[in-house]
Amino acid sequence: MRSAVSAILSAPAPESNMSHPDYRQTAHDHAALLIMVRHLGSKLNTRNFSRLYERISKQNSFRIKDSSGSVRTISARFIKSYPIENNEWGDFQTHRRVLGLICVGECTNTQEVSELSKIHESLRSKFSGTLYDSCCLFLGLQHDGTPYVTSAVEHSPKEKQQPVLSKDQENSSISSKTHSTQAESYISPCSDAEEPRSSGISDHDSFDETLTTTNLSNITGKVVSHPSRTLYYPSLDKCVTLETDLQDFVSSLFWVLESKRLVSIGNIDKEKQPFLCAPFERKDLIGMDLESRTHRKRCIGRWRKQVGDLSLQSGLIAEALEHYQAAADVLRPANDWLWLAGAFEGLCAASVTLLYPHLRRPAAIQRNGSLTGEGFNGRIRSNSSGAGVRSLPPDIDTHQHFLKNRLKFKHALGPDEVIEKYHEAVVHYSKYRNAGVIETEASIKAVHVLIEQRKYLSAAEFLQNVVFINLHLSDEEKIQRFTALSELYNQLGFKRKSSFFRRVSAMRCVAPMTTLQPNWTLCYQLLFESISGFKLSLDPGVLSHEHANGWPALQVQILQELTGTARRLGNVPLAIRHASLLVHLLLIQQQQAGAAAILSSQEQAEMAKQLEQLSQRSETPLHPGPLALENGTIIPPVSLTLLPKIVSFKLQPPGAVLAAQRLVPEDEINSGPFLFTPIQFGSFRKQPTRKTQVEMDFQWVEGDRCEVIMQVINPSAYELRVSNMQLLTEDVEFEPETTSVILPPTLDPKTTAPTPVTLSGIPRKPGLLKIVGYSMTVLGLKNHCKLKSAMPFMGSSFFSIHVVPALPRLSVQIASPNHNLITTSESQSVSAASSLQLYAGQSTECSLSLVNTSDASVESFDLELVHANRLSSNQVFSVSIDNLKAQLPWQPGTAVSVTVYVQGASDFLMPAMNDCLTNVHSADDSTSLPSLSGPPSIFSRLSSHTGVTGSPRNKAKRAESLVSVRSGASSVRSGGSSNLRATECHSNSHIAPRTVAALLKLQYSGGPGYAAGFCRSTSVALTVEILPSVIITKWDVLPAETPSHCYLVLDILNATQYEMELQYSSCKHIAIEAQDTCRIPVPVERCPLVKLAHVYTENDLNPEQQLEKIAKICCEHISSLVELKWSISGVSQTSCTSTADGTEYNSPRPIKGKASLSSLRIAPSMLDLLHIPPIQLEIELNQETWSAERAEFVCSVGDVLDVTVNLFNALSKFLGPLNLQIAVYQDLQNGTFHRRLDTRLLTIGSDRALVGKMDPNSSYKHNCGIIFFTPGNYKLDVVCSLQISTQHREAKFNMSYDPIHEQHIWKFVPSVEIIVSEP
Amino acid sequence: MAVCIGFIGKENSPLFLRCINQSQELQFHYIMHTCIDFVEEKIIQSNKSGSDVRELYLGLLYSSEEVKAYGFVTNTKIKIVIIIDSTNSLLRDNEIRAIFRKLHNAYTELVCNPFYTPGDPITSKSFGALVDELLASSS
C-alpha cells in the first residue's frame, strides 16, 4: 500500500499534525457526537466517577424527533479525555470535534460549586472552538442546587452568586412544555433563538423560514458563547433523572448540529465557501492560486464532504452517502487525495453503519477494557459478530441487509466495496506523512470491518500497513500503538503475532533509548500477557505435556525476559519462579532430541547459577507454594522434578531381621527364615509399574527406621548439590530424616549411571502410610516433588505401605569360647553367623547372647534348629531354651544368653570305608595277618584260629596244612593288596574335613506389635568344620587269655597334623605321630550271652538277620566299653591371656576329644569271639577240668592223655546240628603250624563228633584219648561249630559246591598247651 | 535471496530452522513463529471458501521492509517457510516453488530414515547439509 510519493506530497515539518491516534475508533464513530466527560475536583472519588461514566456512556444512542417530526437516531460517543490537537482535525472529519462537555464533580457547599465551575469554564474555553454545549454535573446537592445535607439557610449566597440562573429560572417555564420532566433540575440557557425552535416543534410550516433567515446568525452567535448549564444530584444513586437529562443535553447538541448542517447545505450552492483544510494544509495556502478552478473544485468538494459528515452525525445516512459521493466525484478530478480519501472513508463509515448496525455496541463494550489487557482473552471472532446475536453467518446476513439498503440508499456500498474504498482511502492518506494518524485509524476501522466479514487475512494486511506507517510518537504512544496492534491481532486470532507485538511493546517500556524512565511494571505485565502466544504455560505440569507445540527458543527467551523484569521489579520470589521454570523448561527440552541445541550446556549452567544467586538473594526462603501477584494473578509453583531426574523410587523392606511377620503365617511359604528373598524383591519391584495405586507387600514397623531408595540422575552438565532431601508422606505420622547428595556433572547422558539416594524416616504411628513424594533443596530452592509429576511413568501418585505397631528388637551375638566373636550382620536374613572348627570327637559350646535393644519388652520367644544339610547335624548341635522362656518377658535392655553345644560327631572310619570293608570280607580275617604286628602270643593264637576257622575254601581242605599254609601265603598277598588299597583309600580321603551347618531360628515378639499378631524372626547360622582326628582304618577281634575277654585290635590313624596322645583304656596310653597309623589291642569283655540270647531263640530270623542283630548288639557292647580319648597339643588355636606386666604369651591348650566305636562294622567271624557262645565247652584232661588259669598241662611220652569235652547248651532253645572236633598241632613259633602229627601221636577214639541237636539246657559229653610219641610242646584246640540248619541252606548263596557250612564257630579259648616230656 | 528456511510440525512446533547467519537466528525464530498464524489462516480460508487453490504452495505469507516470508504446507500439515531478503527480489515465484519442492522431497526422504521419528526436531546432518546447500544456491 505504501507508495513512494508519500514524501513529495506531504509537508516536511509536521508541527501541527495530530499525533494521537485513537486506536479504538470505529466506523460508527463517524456518526457519533463526541462528548467529553471530565472528572472535576477531588471530592468525587474515581470509583464513583467511573461508575457514573459507565452509566452515561451506556446510553450512547438517542432517538430525537427532528423538525420534520421524523425520529432520528443520534449516537453519542463519550470519552474521558481528548487531546486538543485532534480537535483541530475537526474540519476534516467533524466527528473529531468535541461537541459536548460534561464535567462531573462532587461538592457539599456553594464555594466548592463555584471552584469547580471555574475549572469547568477553563475547560470550556479550551475546547470553545468546537463545543456546542456543556454542562456541569454536581453530586451532593439538592436538585435545586441547595446543599443536600444542610438546611436551606445557605441558599442566599448562591442566589447572589448566580443571578443569571435565578433570573432564568422563571422564564424557563416557557420551555417547560418540552422539559417539564426535569424542569427544576435544569436551568435553561434562555436563548431567544431557542424559543421559535421549541415552538417550531409544534408547528412545522413556520420553521423553515424562521431558520433560514435571521436565526442563522443567532445560532452561530450562540455557539460561540453559549452559557453552561448545571445539574445537581444528591448522590450517585439518587440521580434518577440522569438519563433524561442526558437525552436533553444530547438533543440540545443535536439541534445545534442540525442547524449547522442546514447552514452548510445552504452554503453548498453559494459561490463562496470557506476553504476547509486539514491542520497541516493551512500553511500551504500561502501562494496558492485561490481563483483556479481546481481550487474552486476543492472548496466545493471539501465542503460537500463536510456536509456529508454533518448529515451522518445528525443521523441522515442517506444524505450523508449522497454528499460523500458527490464530494468524491468532485475531489477526484481535483486530485485532492487527502479529502477524497476522507470522502471515501465517509462513504465507508455510512455504509458500515448500515451494514453492521450491531457492530457499535460490542465495540463500545470492548472499548472499555481493551487496553488494560483484560480483553486479551483468546479469539474474539465469535463475539465480534455481534456477540452471537445473529445466528446467520455475517456475510449472508449483511448481504440481504445490503440489498435492502440499496433500495433506500442508492450510494451505499456493499461489503466488498467498503473494503475497496477503505483500501483506496488508506492509499491516498499514505501520500501524506502528516495524515499518518488518519491513515492508521482508517486502517484500523477497516480491520474492524474485515474482522466482522471474517476476512482475517486482508485484515492482517491492513494491520501490517499500520505497522509501516511511521508516526512521530512519544514513547508511551509507541507502546500504546504496539499494544493496540497486539490487541487487534488477537481479535484476528493471530495469537502469535499478537504476542509478538505485546513483547515488542513490553521491550519498548524498558528500552534504553527511551526518554521516559523504564516502566518495569508495565513491561512485566505486557510480557506476562504475551506468554500465551508462545504456548508457554507457567504451570510446569502443563508445560511438560504441551510445550512441544511451542517454540523452545522463544519460550526460553521470554522466560529470560520475564525473569530479568521480575528481578528489576525487585520481586525476587517472582524472578526465582520464572528462573526455575526456565531451568525446568530447558531440562524438558533437553529430553527431546536436538532441542538441547537451544542452549549450550554451559549456558544452561549459567541459568542454573543465575537461579542459585537469585535464591541466595531472597532473604526469606521461598516457600514452594503458588505465588500471588498484586494484580491477583497466581504463579503456580515450579518444582524442579527433573533436577535431579528420578529413575526409580523403591520402598525398602526392613532387613529380614527387623521384618515384621505374622505370628501365624497365613501360608507356609512366607514363614521361615528366608521370608524376603531377592526373588521376592524382584516381584515387588515390578508392581509399581503395573498397579496404579501401589501397595507394598511388606510392612514397616512403627518406630523403626525405614528406607526408600531412589535412583537419581543429574541431567545437567554442572555439579548438582541436592540438600535436605526428605520424604513427603500422608495419613500417618512420619518423622523423615534429611539426606544430601552431590551429583557430579553429566557429560554423556547415555553413559551415566544413576546414583542411589536413600531417604529414610521413622513412622511414629501404625497405619497405612502414603508416600506421595519427596522434598529437596536444589540450587538453593526448596522443592516439593510429587511422585505423579516427578515420575509420571509410575502411573501412580503415591505408594502406600502398612506400618505395624512397634515391635521389640533383639541384637544377637554369638561367641564361642575358643573362637573370637563372630560377625553380626543385620542386613540379610541371618543376624549372626558362626563358623568353627572342631576335630572329630571334640566338643565345645557357643554362647548366643541376646540383648533387647528396643524399648519394648520381649514377651514371646521361640527358637528352633533348622538343619541346613540333612546330615544328622542334631548330633552336632544341641540347645535348650527352657530356662530362657522362664525368664520372659525380657525388659528393655536385658541381656540373656543361650548355650549351643557343639559336638564334633564322626564315625571315625575311613571315609571310603565301604570298599575297604568288602575287601576285608573277601580276604576274611587273614587280611589282618601280615599287617598285624602285635605281641607274638596273640599272633600264634590268631593264626591257629585262622587255621581252623578258615574260609570255606580253606575249610574244605582243612586237613592238609600245606594247603592251609599256601592259603596263608595267598592270603598274605591278598592281605597285602587289601592293605594297599586301605592305605590308598585313606591317603586320598582322610584329609577332607566335614562341614555341618545348621540354622538357629529365633522368633520373638512383644509390645503392641505382639498384640497385633506380629513378630520378628532372626536366625543364626552355625557351621562347624569337623576335622578328622582319629581314624580307625582296620580292626579285628582276637581271643584273650581268658574266655571271658577278647582283644579288639584297632589300626588307628592320627589324621591330624599334630602328635596325638591316645588313651584307649583306663591305663593304656599311646602317642601317635601326625599322619601315622598304629595298632592298639583293646581288651574287651566279651559280650555276655544274656544280651543276645534272644537273638538265638527267635526262630523266624534267617542267618543274615541273625548275624546283623548280633553284630549290632556286640557293637553297642564294645562302644559302651571302649572309648578312645585323644588329645593333641601344640595346636595353633590358643587363648591369649595377659599377665600383670602386660606381656602376652600363648599358652597352648591341648585339644581333647573322644572317639566312639559306635559305627564299627563287625565281620561275622569276629562276632563269635566277641560274645560268649551259647554252647559252653568244658575240657577235662585225665579227668581234671581244664581252665584257662592253668599255665600248661604236662604229661609224658607214651601215656594216654584222656580228653573229655562237655558241651552245654545255655539257651532255652535247641541247637544243632553241631560239629565238634578236637585238633592237636605244634606251633612252630614262626607263623606256621605243624598239623601233620601222625608220626608223633595217636588219637584213640574219634577226634570229632557230630551232634544232631542239643535240647535246651542239656549237655553232651565226648571222650577220646591221645598218646604222644615224642616229647615237645603241643597245643590242643576244641572247636564246636553250628551247622546251617537245613531249612536255611538253600537260602545261602555260595553253598552250592559245599554241602556243609558253619553258621557259627565257637572255640574253646584259650587253646590248651600240653608239654610232653620224656618219661 | 533466501536467508532462512524453516520446517514446522503438524502441531506448529519447530522441526528445523536454518538461516544464513546465526546472529539473526532468534529474530528468524520470531518471524517463523508469527508466520504460522498466516499459514493457518490461509489454510482455513482456502478450505472454507470454495476457492480451488489446491496446491501445497501458499505463496507470500508476510512481508516487511526487510524480509518476505513464503509458505508451503504438505498434506500432512508440515509447514515449510522460506524467508527471503526483500531488498533484492531476485527470486521469482516459480523459483521459490522449486525450492519448496526440493525441500519437500528432502523431508519425505528424511521420514524414511529409521532414526528420525516424525514430529521430533530434525537433527539429521545430511538433511541439514541439503538445506544449507539450497540456502547457498538460492542466494
Next chain:
Amino acid sequence: MADDALFDFLHMEIVSHVTKSDAGLLQDGDEAMSKLEQIGYSTGYRFIERLTKDLSRFKDELEVMKAICKDFWSAVFKKQVDNLRTNHQGVYVLQDNKFRFLASISNSRQYLELAPKYLVFTCGLLRGALASLGLTCIVTAEVTTMPACKFQVHLQRA
C-alpha cells in the same frame, strides 16, 4: 509378480513372528495384536508422507478418505477399495472384496477365527496414514467371509 508377493511374505512373517514370540497367555495375544497395530501405524504414518507428496492439498476429510481408497490402497495393495460408505458423522466404511492379505488364506469361512491377526497391521496402517493427515480415528476391521473385508474408520472429532 514376485515383487509384490515379497510384501505378502514379509507381512506373513511379521505376523507370525509377533504372534509367536509371545503366544503364551491370552492377553499376550492382545499385546501381539497391538504390537502389529503399532507397526502398521508407524508404517502408515511415514508412508503417507511420501505418497501425498505430489497430490494436491486435501480440502476436507472426505477428500482424504477418497485419497486413501484410491491412491493409498492401490499403492499398498495394488488395487483400489471397492466400496466406500460414510454416514457423514465421521464414520467411513472401506470395503475390499478381495483383501490381499486374506486372498491367499481362504475364500470361505475356513480359518475365519485366524483372520484378525492378518488385518491388524492394515488397521494400524490406516490409522497411521490418517493420523499423519491430521485425522485421529479408530480403525476396526470385520470379516464375514474371506477374502472380503470391511475396515471401519471412526474419526475422533476434536
